[in-house]
Amino acid sequence: MTDSNNDLLKRIEGNYFKLSKGQKRIADYIFQNYDKVAFMTASTLGDIVGVSESTVVRFANALGYDGYPKLQKGLQESIKTKLTTVQRFEMSKDLDIGESTLKKIMTSDIDNIRKTLEMIEEQTIQNIVNSLHDSKKVFVIGNRSSSVIANYLGFYLNFIVDDVHVIPSGPNEAFDQLINISEGDSLIVISFPRYSKKTFDVVNFAKSQGATIIGLTDSTLSPLAPMVDHCLFAKYNMNTFIDSLVAPMSLINALIIALSINEKDRVEEKFQKLETIWDEYKVYNPK
Numbered sequence: 072m073t074d075s076n077n078d079l080l081k082r083i084e085g086n087y088f089k090l091s092k093g094q095k096r097i098a099d100y101i102f103q104n105y106d107k108v109a110f111m112t113a114s115t116l117g118d119i120v121g122v123s124e125s126t127v128v129r130f131a132n133a134l135g136y137d138g139y140p141k142l143q144k145g146l147q148e149s150i151k152t153k154l155t156t157v158q159r160f161e162m163s164k165d166l167d168i169g170e171s172t173l174k175k176i177m178t179s180d181i182d183n184i185r186k187t188l189e190m191i192e193e194q195t196i197q198n199i200v201n202s203l204h205d206s207k208k209v210f211v212i213g214n215r216s217s218s219v220i221a222n223y224l225g226f227y228l229n230f231i232v233d234d235v236h237v238i239p240s241g242p243n244e245a246f247d248q249l250i251n252i253s254e255g256d257s258l259i260v261i262s263f264p265r266y267s268k269k270t271f272d273v274v275n276f277a278k279s280q281g282a283t284i285i286g287l288t289d290s291t292l293s294p295l296a297p298m299v300d301h302c303l304f305a306k307y308n309m310n311t312f313i314d315s316l317v318a319p320m321s322l323i324n325a326l327i328i329a330l331s332i333n334e335k336d337r338v339e340e341k342f343q344k345l346e347t348i349w350d351e352y353k354v355y356n357p358k
Contacts, residue, residue, distance in 0.1 A: 079145040080105065082134055093122040094130040101146070109146045113139040148292055183318035186306040196326065199301045200333050202283050203232060206257040210249065210277070212238040213261035214270050220261050220287075220319055227327045230341055231334050238273070245273050254281030261287045262295045263307050263319065274298050287319060 083098050090098060100120050101108050108116060113127040120127075131142035203209060209232050213221030218240045225237035238248045252258065258277040262270045271294065274284055278298070286299035289307035296302050303326070305319040331338045349355060 079134070079142065079148075082145075086134055090130070090133060091126075093120075093126045094133060096120050096122060097127060097130045105146060109143065111143075148290065180315060180317040183306040183315060184321050187304070187318040187322055190304045190306070191322070191325075195301055195303060196329055199285055199303070199326065200330050202257055202285065202301060203228075203330055204333060206232070206255065206283070208234040208236065208252070208256040209259065210236045210238055210252060210256065210282075211259045211261075212245065212270065212273055214240050214267035215265075216316065217261040217263055217267075217270075220316055220323055221259075223320065224259065224261075224323050224327070228330075230345075231327070231330050231338055245269065246276065249273065249277060249280075252277055252280050252282050256280075257283045257285055259285045259287070260295060260299065261319070262293065263289050263305075263316070264293075266294055271295070271298065287322065 080102070083101060087095065087098055097116065097120050100116070111119075113131075114124045117124045117127045128139050131139045134142060136142040136145065209228060211221045211225045211228065213219070221237055225235055228235045236248055238245045249258075258274070260270060260274055274295070275298075278284060283301075284299040286293075286295045286302040288295045288302065288304060290296070290304055296304075303322055305322045307315065307318065
């Protein structure tokens with residue numbers, strides 16, 4: 072995290088010697104088990120540590136949080152870049168197999184979309200649409216699991232924008248692809264925890280060439296957020312080893328539709344040509 076005041080673990084460390092004996096026991100347990108505490112109730116945490124639930128609440132207040140749920144949310148944000156895949160898999164093992172688990176995971180995805188909708192700023196969407204409309208070339212990059220979204224976005228942008236390049240996720244191909252990026256071009260960067268270092272190397276290079284940077288990430292605490300010209304945020308919870316990309320994908324869908332409406336004449340012309348080509352080469356099964 073770029074701002075230590077927003078990192079709960081650092082906040083605990085900075086206030087440790089001001090805490091009461093019982094509160095220090097909570098702090099010690101969090102340091103050793105932050106991956107588990109992030110999804111514990113105040114009552115459960117108190118029982119494990121051997122203090123009352125009210126002590127847990129006072130612990131949250133002592134750190135400047137308005138109640139335990141706010142502390143828990145802060146911890147979930149803090150650990151996004153700290154949890155290893157092994158730790159995330161251990162969290163998944165606690166889930167019971169069955170219909171209740173399926174509903175729990177899908178309900179979490181629905182909640183992520185709902186919270187993403189609350190974070191959307193219409194003006195930001197419009198600014199991005201205008202930027203892409205004015206761009207000579209559009210580059211898209213997403214590493215690791217984010218490459219799935221990058222390829223999806225690139226596939227549909229190709230129907231709307233004339234010159235689209237999805238940057239491969241290999242170790243050196245990114246700079247080979249970006250050799251021609253310049254002022255007047257746009258780079259769309261998709262990055263979610265655990266943030267790939269190579270992504271930020273690419274952003275720095277594109278910025279140095281004068282390109283407009285458009286980001287899609289999880290929160291204002293993301294290291295990508297301060298680096299871009301325009302930024303969209305999609306809610307991202309990680310309580311299993313799987314990267315939940317449902318909310319980012321939904322946001323990408325909204326951006327594609329907004330851009331296609333802005334470019335409706337061009338899109339319609341392209342699809343008319345494509346339908347002729349698809350029919351001629353029998354791309355799809357006949358009706």
